[in-house]
Amino acid sequence: MIEIRTMTTDQWPDVARLIHDSTNAWYLNHGMPACFAHGPESTLLFCQVYESLDPGCCFVAVDPDSGQIVGSCFWHPRPTHISLGIMNVHPENFGRKIATRMLQAITEIADQQKLPVRLVSSAMNLDSFSLYNRAGFVPETVFQDMLIRIDDRVIKMGGEVVDGSVRPAADSDIDGIVRLEQELLGVRREKDIRMFVRNVSGIWHTLVHETPNAELDGYLVAVRHPASNMIGPGAARSESTMLAMTGQMLSFHRDNTAVMLVSASARLLSRSLGQWGARNCDLHLSQVRGKTALPAGIIIPSFMPETG
Numbered sequence: 001m002i003e004i005r006t007m008t009t010d011q012w013p014d015v016a017r018l019i020h021d022s023t024n025a026w027y028l029n030h031g032m033p034a035c036f037a038h039g040p041e042s043t044l045l046f047c048q049v050y051e052s053l054d055p056g057c058c059f060v061a062v063d064p065d066s067g068q069i070v071g072s073c074f075w076h077p078r079p080t081h082i083s084l085g086i087m088n089v090h091p092e093n094f095g096r097k098i099a100t101r102m103l104q105a106i107t108e109i110a111d112q113q114k115l116p117v118r119l120v121s122s123a124m125n126l127d128s129f130s131l132y133n134r135a136g137f138v139p140e141t142v143f144q145d146m147l148i149r150i151d152d153r154v155i156k157m158g159g160e161v162v163d164g165s166v167r168p169a170a171d172s173d174i175d176g177i178v179r180l181e182q183e184l185l186g187v188r189r190e191k192d193i194r195m196f197v198r199n200v201s202g203i204w205h206t207l208v209h210e211t212p213n214a215e216l217d218g219y220l221v222a223v224r225h226p227a228s229n230m231i232g233p234g235a236a237r238s239e240s241t242m243l244a245m246t247g248q249m250l251s252f253h254r255d256n257t258a259v260m261l262v263s264a265s266a267r268l269l270s271r272s273l274g275q276w277g278a279r280n281c282d283l284h285l286s287q288v289r290g291k292t293a294l295p296a297g298i299i300i301p302s303f304m305p306e307t308g
Contacts, residue, residue: 057075181308263299
């Protein structure tokens with residue numbers, strides 16, 4: 001019988017390969033380009049980032065006969081919730097209830113701690129949706145995955161919506177970002193925000209937006225790495241604030257292609273991205289198991305990290 005264990009450091013390369021191979025297999029089998037184009041050495045990013053944030057918070061499914069890792073799932077405990085990270089099962093092991101067992105291990109921890117579980121999952125993967133639906137997750141918000149190729153022309157168009165209230169985040173902004181996100185989304189993840197702003201790894205960029213009274217009313221992060229090129233996570237009290245930060249963030253992804261998850265109800269933001277050349281490439285659902293407040297303002301989720 002498949003055993004569910006906690007990932008160890010020596011298993012990182014196997015988990016990285018599993019993430020790379022199983023994710024690409026799903027996309028290719030559904031007529032889409034591979035998600036990870038740079039080999040399994042790039043998807044070590046998930047182990048590196050998540051183990052630095054939450055050591056010991058990844059379950060692996062191991063075949064005791066072969067010793068092969070056939071499934072993995074990261075999870076992220078926070079004061080307000082537990083977030084479900086990337087989950088993968090080897091294609092040759094579909095139908096063995098591996099994902100169900102890993103998910104159950106995480107929801108049992110959440111129930112013991114009386115915390116809700118949050119996730120963002122593809123609406124196009126009905127097997128995944130059914131898995132979470134059976135476990136009690138309820139969809140909350142629909143997001144358009146907007147893929148945009150960013151060159152000087154796009155950066156120039158984005159600059160037209162930038163106002164003077166957008167600036168790079170500093171250490172002194174960390175507490176304000178944490179409070180803003182808790183106000184708008186109901187989650188608290190201080191160590192994530194600190195990681196973004198301090199950017200020790202060199203892959204993050206964080207912007208903030210201030211009101212005329214110097215009150216912080218928005219933040220936006222981007223990640224640039226061979227395994228993950230995204231604009232997000234972020235939160236803002238208004239679409240115009242998020243749009244201004246997005247316009248300035250484009251230069252971080254100069255000569256690159258990035259994805260931004262935009263709420264289907266954020267018409268100004270999605271229309272502007274479309275005018276800059278973005279196209280929809282997927283749909284995702286934020287889902288919650290347990291009691292949480294509905295989000296307010298404009299929320300941008302991310303796949304790296306999946307801690308919100």
